[in-house]
Amino acid sequence: MSWIDIADIEDIPLRGARVLKTAMGCVAVFRTGEAEVFATADRCPHKGGPLSDGIVHGHKVTCPLHNWVFDLNTGQAQGEEGSIATFPVRVEGGRILIDGTAVGRRSAA
Numbered sequence: 001m002s003w004i005d006i007a008d009i010e011d012i013p014l015r016g017a018r019v020l021k022t023a024m025g026c027v028a029v030f031r032t033g034e035a036e037v038f039a040t041a042d043r044c045p046h047k048g049g050p051l052s053d054g055i056v057h058g059h060k061v062t063c064p065l066h067n068w069v070f071d072l073n074t075g076q077a078q079g080e081e082g083s084i085a086t087f088p089v090r091v092e093g094g095r096i097l098i099d100g101t102a103v104g105r106r107s108a109a
Helices: 100-105
Strands: 005-006 016-022 025-033 036-041 055-057 060-062 069-071 089-092 093-098
Touching: 005 100, 016 100, 025 055, 025 093, 036 089, 093 100
Parallel strands: none
Antiparallel strands: 005 093, 016 025, 025 036, 055 060, 060 069, 089 093
């Protein structure tokens, strides 16, 4: 794994998200708790909605366009056929780190 420092944890509000723009497409970085972060593809597979604009609740995000709910741990849609890519992230010393190798392997959005 190749960890890349992307932000201070305080840059993302509780139950909020920010977008990380990469050459391979946008990644949504979510903060669910004090030091709990997740990273997924930013596009809903249903209609392409920006998941970073969705509602974060527990370890889930609801798409703002058609209310599909995704598990932030697995990327699996709940009650629907579909999933989103997830990426390893961690918090060290208040900084959010993402696995750059995994992000580089994803297909373009």
